[in-house]
């Protein structure tokens with residue numbers, strides 16, 4: 001969230017207010033799972049890098065839970081700075097949503113906070129920091145909730161996508177704000193800092209002319225990761241020939257959207273953002289920032305390897321994992337595809353149909369949210385307002401059916417995310433259809449998307465673009481009701 005919050009929002013000392021009390025009162029219950037927010041060193045392109053993580057004491061990243069059990073977690077902050085984790089896609093009481101300054105304070109260094117709420121649905125979710133730019137340092141992890149719908153014995157393969165830079169996120173952001181990484185220049189291979197230096201040296205250098213196509217990928221990343229590896233040394237997952245596999249694909253990238261490319265295999269998309277859809281078969285599926293895709297594959301008989309690629313939109317860069325059955329040879333795949341992948345569209349979104357849709361009902365209230373901004377100065381806003389804590393929340397009343405109309409007035413796509421609720425996509429450019437249930441929807445440039453939700457979880461909730469630096473710049477607002 002925007003760091004315009006004052007330091008006073010980061011309370012120090014005891015447990016974060018408003019969270020569940022300690023376990024003493026429920027000795028009969030199971031102990032909470034401890035998740036630690038920690039700093040660690042990873043290796044990318046053969047170079048060491050400092051990153052963050054949220055993992056269990058045995059090193060397992062994130063959490064696998066069951067729909068029949070409560071979500072009971074003790075979150076320990078082992079960083080030297082405040083931190084907090086948002087449970088993306090879950091619908092906890094608002095004080096446990098993990099957004100500092102809105103749901104509650106961040107956790108001070110060395111302190112912990114407890115979370116305890118019922119899990120009422122299963123699916124593929126994720127967790128990530130909502131503090132400053134920590135998410136760019138890979139402070140995210142899978143959050144899988146098993147439900148009765150899962151097929152017994154089916155192998156599930158988590159594929160976590162991320163964009164990675166050796167440049168510190170604050171420097172990336174400053175580069176964007178100072179116009180150093182303007183669109184059209186992001187493919188030069190220079191880091192924003194290098195760009196800033198070059199621009200300072202050549203203040204009269206002409207800016208490139210704006211492309212007619214959408215503005216994409218305005219951060220020049222050093223690597224695109226799938227399960228923290230690049231295609232130079234990919235994650236190789238053993239699968240059983242002749243058996244089904246469920247891919248749980250999570251796009252934890254800060255700024256990057258992809259086409260999932262199954263190669264020769266045809267898959268069945270069975271859920272988006274953790275929620276079941278009427279299955280759709282295909283070999284390629286789009287995934288924007290913060291979304292998830294559940295894709296069921298049938299591995300053919302015989303020994304072979306099957307790459308699952310994520311191709312960066314508007315670019316030749318790609319990442320991915322390799323599924324290997326029966327001792328098949330692992331192929332070496334290039335990190336640059338032969339051709340650029342196209343920008344994401346809503347062509348698939350239009351065809352998605354929820355298995356469990358919202359009840360048919362007329363909207364009680366509509367809010368129009370113009371997604372506004374300018375590349376100059378990297379300004380991003382909603383209805384022309386860059387969010388501050390003083391910005392009034394959108395009015396909503398408990399029990400209402402609410403519709404949000406997102407109108408993208410900019411040349412960049414914006415993945416819009418609502419906290420604490422699941423919405424249904426109900427219109428694209430004014431043409432209505434009963435679409436998928438989601439928590440994050442892509443709004444491409446010059447496009448409008450309408451989503452509907454039931455105001456059934458009172459509190460103060462974030463509603464924002466999930467591109468990290470757009471959110472930081474102020475493309476963020478809230479809804480609030482009691």
Ligand SMILES: [Cu+2]
Pocket residue numbers: 380413414415465466467470471475
């Ligand atoms: Cu955005």
